Amino acid sequence: MAATLLEQRDSSSPARVRLIDVARAVGLTKGTVSRALNDHPDIAETTRLRVRRTAQRLGYRPLAHAQAIRTGRVRSIGLVLQINEHDGHRPFLADFLAGVSQAASGEDWTMTVATAATEADTLRLLSTLWEDRKADGFILPRTxxxxxxxxxxxxxxxxxxxYGRTGDDTGCAWFDIDSEAAMAEAVSRLRALGHDRIGFVPGGEGPMYARLRWQGFCEGMAREGLPVDPGLVGLPALDRAAGAAATRGLLARDDAPTAVIFAVDQAALGAYDVARDRGLRIGRDLSVVSYDGIPEGALMDPPLSTWAVDTRAAGARLADMLIARARGTPPEDLRALGHATFLSRGSEGPAPGRADAP
Amino acid sequence: MAATLLEQRDSSSPARVRLIDVARAVGLTKGTVSRALNDHPDIAETTRLRVRRTAQRLGYRPLAHAQAIRTGRVRSIGLVLQINEHDGHRPFLADFLAGVSQAASGEDWTMTVATAATEADTLRLLSTLWEDRKADGFILPRTxxxxxxxxxxxxxxxxxxxYGRTGDDTGCAWFDIDSEAAMAEAVSRLRALGHDRIGFVPGGEGPMYARLRWQGFCEGMAREGLPVDPGLVGLPALDRAAGAAATRGLLARDDAPTAVIFAVDQAALGAYDVARDRGLRIGRDLSVVSYDGIPEGALMDPPLSTWAVDTRAAGARLADMLIARARGTPPEDLRALGHATFLSRGSEGPAPGRADAP
DNA sequence: CAAGGTTCAGAAACCGGTTTCGGCAACCCT
DNA sequence: AGGGTTGCCGAAACCGGTTTCTGAACCTTG
Structure with missing residues (x-):
């Protein structure tokens, strides 16, 4: 007459299949069944199969939190999002979550999400989520x-x-997009359009992606035999207003660039504002190429040419990597680069005074 | 010599404080301590306080999954997001999650998020998350x-x-924004600007919010003494292209409306496309008011006037309500309406042929 | 002052799994 | 043939909590 919780055989809830039920059905003890399902070496192959089939047939699914009491593992991916001022990753969040969730589901894992306002918050949340074993590991976005x-x-x-790289990646597993290559290729594409004064608006010092995009720009310039004139490097910009300011700075020079590469889309939007104010036509008088693939870019006139990232695939990849990591794969074996896709949408064109421009 | 998991007293991990540690420190059995911390009535008040202080001093925090094995509750809010075609709630997702997460943290709860591609997926995920007790309840967005x-x-x-209402809310707890009132007031505002032919582009039949916004429009028209002419009601539109089509339909009539209210911002963006094609100036030749407060609206020219929702606060409210619900508060006591805020940004103006229009 | 009821805490079972330990049988080897 | 492995599984402890059962001490009350 052991009353379980609220509902027992409420007709609605068909009484969950437990390990002991499988054990009885197959005629073994629950310890043996547990070892069989967890692939312990001291279980005969035939027994293992017999157990596995019975468990399958009965629809047995272990309760993660019951396992966790002994193993300390709950099969959950932790994700702490820092939502602050210029929340850059907003538009990609849904896709990212979808990727992580999908890959996690495949391995019977779930995703525990928390948000923080400050770095201190983030660190505190990471600690408590770990100590309370709400997650077996974490994906760290925006490194x-x-x-x-x-x-x-x-x-x-x-x-x-x-998700991204970092200064010293000792002991770090990571997945990142090869934004250096994207930036370098952006230079080459503009060069092929006749531009030889190509400006760059970086993304600052802190974010690793900003450093890498800057490096990529430099590599591209070197490859094309162009010097990186300090006068062609604008002020760092991560949002629209700063992007506009940086653009104004670059255009103020006598030998102003005919094309500008922005480290981030948000900043590139600012170039449109400056262009409108000065009567410049983006894609003709001034070419703009950027990186991120934010949806707003497609709404601009002309639409912003940019490097887009498959965020969903990245999320899935990262989830798989984290699960492998939690299962013991050394971090050094879990490092990979993906690539971005160029969306040529009209904001870049031939250098003025050449080819088809009058 | 009991080896726990991987690390034990690794100097780095200071050995978690367990219930038994508190019990020993306070000189009681762990059963008693458990009952004291859970406010059982058969514990003396002085004992309860003594236990609570000791637990506090030692920094005791119960392991949710260890409690769950007996109670079946893991202190987690479930959230299944359906990410499909026209993923409407993208821009608000981060804020929403921030709200839920923040409120959950306050009660020592966490948030388990999963994403689904189809309705069948969603239902399957809800079931498994519940049966596996990965969540103690769910917030259902977009009803x-x-x-x-x-x-x-x-x-x-x-x-x-x-988050939203539904056709038959028997046994349902809900929080929603009073979008009827917003739509009705939109009518009044346009009426005050001299418009008497006000069109409406609804959001379809399925989503509850679409029905409510339509009702709100009708109420507003009635309040202003304006008839709801079927010719002033456009085709349902949830995205930009459909919004443009609906706008063209409305403008094709002889007695075309001078102002149009859109149920959703995304559709309202389509009006800009039509206006540009026809040389109409939004906010002068054609007034537009909409609902949602998507960030893209601010980028339009002129910026879209719309009703914005504090999604973060909504998330926090919903989290609190769900926790209360999981603790036993009847659903009927957990129903509330919030309100939207009008952002007048320039896409609505005086009716042509009146006041300051030549 | 004895009978009966309350108050409160200890003891032990329990939740659903995992892991350790020990023992039996079958096999291997000289 | 006998001793030592090896393979395989049962029994029981264990994880960190919660809940039930029981009984001692105290309080009423007639």
Whole structure:
């Protein structure tokens, strides 16, 4: 007459199949069944198969939190999002979550999400989520050159995977998009259109992606035999207003660039504002190429040419990597680069005074 | 010599404080301590306080999954997002999650998020997340007039809270924004600007919010003494292209409306496309008012006037309600309406041929 | 002052799994 | 043939909590 919780055989809830039920059905003890399902070496192959089939037939699914009491693992991916001022990753969030969730589901894992307002919040949340075993590891989005999350988690020996790279990636697993290559190719494309004064608006010092995009720009310039004139490097810009300011700075020079590459789309939007004010036509008088693939870019006139990232695939990849990491794969074996896709949508064109421009 | 998991007293991990540690420190059995912390009535008040202080001093925090093995509750809010074709709630997702996460943290709850591609996926995920007790209840965003999630969860006696209303809300807890009032006031504002032929582009039949916004429009028209001419009601539109088509339909009439209210911002963006094609100036030749407050609206020229929702606050409210629901508050006591804020940004103006228009 | 009721905490079972330990049988080897 | 492995599974402890059962001490009350 053991009353379980609220509902028992409420006709609605068909009484969950437990390990002991499988054991009885197959005529073994629950310890043996547990070892069989977890592929312990001291179980005969025939027994293992017999158990597995019975479990399958009965529809047995272990309760993660019951397992966790002994193993300490709940089969959950942790994700702490820092939502602050210029929340850059908004438009990609849904796709990213979809990717992580899908890959996690495939392995019977779930996703525990928390949000933080500050870095201190983030660190606190990472610690408690780990200590309370709400997650078996974390995906860290938006990495920085120096990233407190990484040192914290590394010290606590917590499994984690970076979405992006970092200054010192010792002991770090990561997945990133090869934005250097994208930026370098952006230079080459503009060069092929006749531009030889190509400006760059960087994204600042802190975010790792900003550094890498800057490096990529430099590599592209070197490859094309163009010098990186300091006068062609604008002020760092991560939002529209700063992007406009940076653009004005670049256009103020006598030998102003005929094309500008922006590290981030948001900043590139500012170029449109400046162009409108000055009567410049983007894609003709001034070419613009950027990176991120934000949806707003498609609404501009002309639509912004940019490098888009398959964020959903990235999320899925990262989830798989984290699960592998939590299962013991060394971080050094979990590092990979993906690539961005160029969306040529009209904001870049031939250099003025050449080819088809009058 | 009991080896726990991987790390034990690794100097880095200071050995978690367990219930038994508190019990020993306070000189009671762990059963008693458990009852004291859970406010059982058979514990003396002085004892309860003594236990609570000791637990506090030692920094005791119960492991949710260890509690769950007996109670079946893991202190987690479930959220299944359906990410499909015209993913409307993208821009608000981060804010929404931030709200839920923040409120959940306050009660020592966490948030388990999953994404689905189809309705069948959604239902499957809700079931498994519940059966595996990965969540103690769910927040259901984007409700429909007839919503399979609701009937499923109601049948399974799962706690849930709607973000939005539904056709039959028996047994439903919900929080929603009073979009009827917003739409009605939009009519009044346009009427005050001299418009007497006001069109409406609805959002379709399925989503509950679409029905309510339509009702709100009708109420507003009635309040202003204006008839709802069927010719002033456009085709349903949820995205930009459909919004443009609906606008063309409305403008094709002889007695075309001078102002159009859109149920959703995305559709309203289409009006800009039509206006540009025909040389109409939004805010002068054609007034547009909409609802949602998507960020793209601010980028339009002129910026879109719309009703914005504090999605973050809504998320926090819903989280609190769900926790209350999971703790036993009857659904009827958990129903509330919030309100939207009008952002007058320039896409609405005096009716042509009146006041300052030549 | 004895009978009966309350108050409160200890003891032990329990939740659903995992892991350790020990033992039996079958096999291997000289 | 006998001793030592090896393969395989049962029994029981264990994880960190919650809940039930029981009984001692105290309080009423007639």
């Amino acid at each position: 920085y050159v120096e990233d407190a999350r990484i040192t914290t988690l590394r010290d606590m020996r917590v499994p984690f995977v970076l | 429909y007039v007839e919503d399979a999630r609701i009937t499923t969860l109601r049948d399974m006696r799962v706690p849930f809270v709607l």
